[in-house]
Amino acid sequence: MPTKVTQExxxxxxxxxxxxxxxxxxxxxxxxLPSWRTVLRHVxxxxxxxxxxxxxxxxxxxxxxxxxxxLVNAELPADPKLAMAEVxxxxxxxxxxxKHIRQMQPLGLRDKxxxxxxxxxxxxxxxxxxxxxxxx
Numbered sequence: 001m002p003t004k005v006t007q008e009x010x011x012x013x014x015x016x017x018x019x020x021x022x023x024x025x026x027x028x029x030x031x032x033l034p035s036w037r038t039v040l041r042h043v044x045x046x047x048x049x050x051x052x053x054x055x056x057x058x059x060x061x062x063x064x065x066x067x068x069x070x071l072v073n074a075e076l077p078a079d080p081k082l083a084m085a086e087v088x089x090x091x092x093x094x095x096x097x098x099k100h101i102r103q104m105q106p107l108g109l110r111d112k113x114x115x116x117x118x119x120x121x122x123x124x125x126x127x128x129x130x131x132x133x134x135x136x
Contacts, residue, residue, distance in 0.1 A: 005034050005042040010049055013039060014056035020063040061105040064097045 013033065016026045027036040034042075043053045071090045076083040125132040 005039055005049070009033055010039075010042070010052060014052050017053070017056040018059035018063070020060055020067070057104050061101040064101055068094045068097055 009032075012030075013023065013026055017023060023039060024036045027033050027039060033039075043049045071094050074090075076086055125134070
Protein backbone atom coordinates (compact mmCIF):
# COMPACT_ATOMS: atom_id res chain seq x y z
CA MET A 1 0.00 0.00 0.00
CA PRO A 2 1.50 3.39 -0.98
CA THR A 3 2.46 5.91 1.65
CA LYS A 4 -0.25 8.52 2.20
CA VAL A 5 0.53 12.22 2.29
CA THR A 6 -1.20 13.88 5.23
CA GLN A 7 -2.76 17.33 5.12
CA GLU A 8 -0.13 18.55 7.58
CA UNK A 9 2.72 17.21 5.42
CA UNK A 10 1.19 18.80 2.33
CA UNK A 11 0.96 22.15 4.15
CA UNK A 12 4.62 21.95 5.17
CA UNK A 13 5.72 21.01 1.66
CA UNK A 14 3.67 23.75 -0.01
CA UNK A 15 4.87 26.41 2.45
CA UNK A 16 8.48 25.51 1.72
CA UNK A 17 7.89 25.44 -2.04
CA UNK A 18 6.31 28.90 -1.81
CA UNK A 19 9.47 30.06 0.00
CA UNK A 20 11.56 28.98 -2.99
CA UNK A 21 12.76 25.48 -2.14
CA UNK A 22 12.55 22.60 -4.60
CA UNK A 23 10.25 19.67 -3.95
CA UNK A 24 13.08 17.16 -4.30
CA UNK A 25 15.27 18.97 -1.77
CA UNK A 26 12.40 19.33 0.69
CA UNK A 27 11.50 15.63 0.56
CA UNK A 28 15.04 14.27 0.35
CA UNK A 29 16.32 16.34 3.30
CA UNK A 30 13.38 16.13 5.71
CA UNK A 31 13.02 12.91 7.70
CA UNK A 32 9.27 12.98 8.39
CA LEU A 33 8.10 13.71 4.82
CA PRO A 34 7.25 11.22 2.08
CA SER A 35 9.34 10.97 -1.07
CA TRP A 36 8.83 13.53 -3.82
CA ARG A 37 7.43 10.76 -6.03
CA THR A 38 4.74 10.02 -3.46
CA VAL A 39 3.92 13.70 -3.17
CA LEU A 40 3.56 14.07 -6.94
CA ARG A 41 1.32 11.00 -7.14
CA HIS A 42 -0.80 12.46 -4.35
CA VAL A 43 -1.01 15.84 -6.14
CA UNK A 44 -2.03 14.07 -9.35
CA UNK A 45 -4.78 12.07 -7.64
CA UNK A 46 -6.18 14.59 -5.13
CA UNK A 47 -7.86 17.79 -6.36
CA UNK A 48 -7.35 19.72 -3.10
CA UNK A 49 -3.67 18.78 -3.01
CA UNK A 50 -3.33 19.85 -6.66
CA UNK A 51 -4.87 23.25 -5.94
CA UNK A 52 -2.60 23.79 -2.93
CA UNK A 53 0.49 22.62 -4.86
CA UNK A 54 -0.37 24.82 -7.88
CA UNK A 55 -0.76 27.85 -5.58
CA UNK A 56 2.58 27.11 -3.92
CA UNK A 57 4.31 26.88 -7.33
CA UNK A 58 2.73 30.16 -8.39
CA UNK A 59 4.01 31.85 -5.22
CA UNK A 60 7.42 30.28 -5.80
CA UNK A 61 7.54 32.13 -9.12
CA UNK A 62 7.13 35.43 -7.30
CA UNK A 63 10.13 34.54 -5.13
CA UNK A 64 12.07 33.72 -8.31
CA UNK A 65 11.22 37.14 -9.76
CA UNK A 66 12.82 38.72 -6.70
CA UNK A 67 15.83 36.44 -7.04
CA UNK A 68 16.29 37.60 -10.63
CA UNK A 69 16.24 41.22 -9.45
CA UNK A 70 18.84 40.37 -6.79
CA LEU A 71 21.03 38.73 -9.46
CA VAL A 72 20.83 41.76 -11.71
CA ASN A 73 21.55 44.23 -8.92
CA ALA A 74 24.38 42.32 -7.21
CA GLU A 75 27.83 43.84 -7.43
CA LEU A 76 30.27 42.36 -9.93
CA PRO A 77 33.87 41.34 -9.22
CA ALA A 78 36.52 44.03 -9.86
CA ASP A 79 38.53 41.85 -12.25
CA PRO A 80 37.11 42.41 -15.77
CA LYS A 81 37.52 38.76 -16.83
CA LEU A 82 35.81 37.49 -13.70
CA ALA A 83 33.11 40.14 -14.10
CA MET A 84 32.39 39.03 -17.66
CA ALA A 85 32.20 35.37 -16.60
CA GLU A 86 29.87 36.32 -13.74
CA VAL A 87 27.62 38.29 -16.09
CA UNK A 88 27.32 35.25 -18.35
CA UNK A 89 26.57 32.96 -15.38
CA UNK A 90 23.92 35.34 -14.08
CA UNK A 91 22.37 35.70 -17.54
CA UNK A 92 22.09 31.93 -17.86
CA UNK A 93 20.59 31.63 -14.39
CA UNK A 94 18.13 34.51 -14.93
CA UNK A 95 17.06 33.15 -18.33
CA UNK A 96 16.42 29.72 -16.84
CA UNK A 97 14.41 31.19 -13.97
CA UNK A 98 12.42 33.40 -16.33
CA LYS A 99 11.54 30.41 -18.51
CA HIS A 100 10.45 28.48 -15.44
CA ILE A 101 8.27 31.39 -14.31
CA ARG A 102 6.57 31.63 -17.70
CA GLN A 103 5.85 27.89 -17.66
CA MET A 104 4.64 27.69 -14.06
CA GLN A 105 2.71 30.94 -14.01
CA PRO A 106 1.25 31.37 -17.51
CA LEU A 107 -1.88 33.05 -16.15
CA GLY A 108 -0.18 35.28 -13.58
CA LEU A 109 -0.07 35.18 -9.80
CA ARG A 110 -3.81 34.63 -9.33
CA ASP A 111 -3.82 31.85 -11.95
CA LYS A 112 -6.93 33.28 -13.60
CA UNK A 113 -7.47 33.45 -17.34
CA UNK A 114 -8.92 36.96 -17.18
CA UNK A 115 -5.60 38.25 -15.78
CA UNK A 116 -3.64 37.07 -18.81
CA UNK A 117 -3.11 39.58 -21.56
CA UNK A 118 -5.13 38.41 -24.48
CA UNK A 119 -3.67 38.24 -27.94
CA UNK A 120 -6.08 38.91 -30.71
CA UNK A 121 -6.47 40.00 -34.27
CA UNK A 122 -7.39 43.31 -35.77
CA UNK A 123 -8.72 43.32 -39.29
CA UNK A 124 -8.25 46.51 -41.30
CA UNK A 125 -10.53 47.10 -44.24
CA UNK A 126 -9.90 49.78 -46.80
CA UNK A 127 -12.77 50.88 -49.02
CA UNK A 128 -13.81 54.16 -50.54
CA UNK A 129 -10.83 55.92 -48.95
CA UNK A 130 -11.87 54.92 -45.40
CA UNK A 131 -10.12 52.49 -43.07
CA UNK A 132 -12.26 50.35 -40.78
CA UNK A 133 -10.74 48.39 -37.87
CA UNK A 134 -12.47 45.34 -36.49
CA UNK A 135 -11.25 43.40 -33.45
CA UNK A 136 -11.73 39.68 -33.61
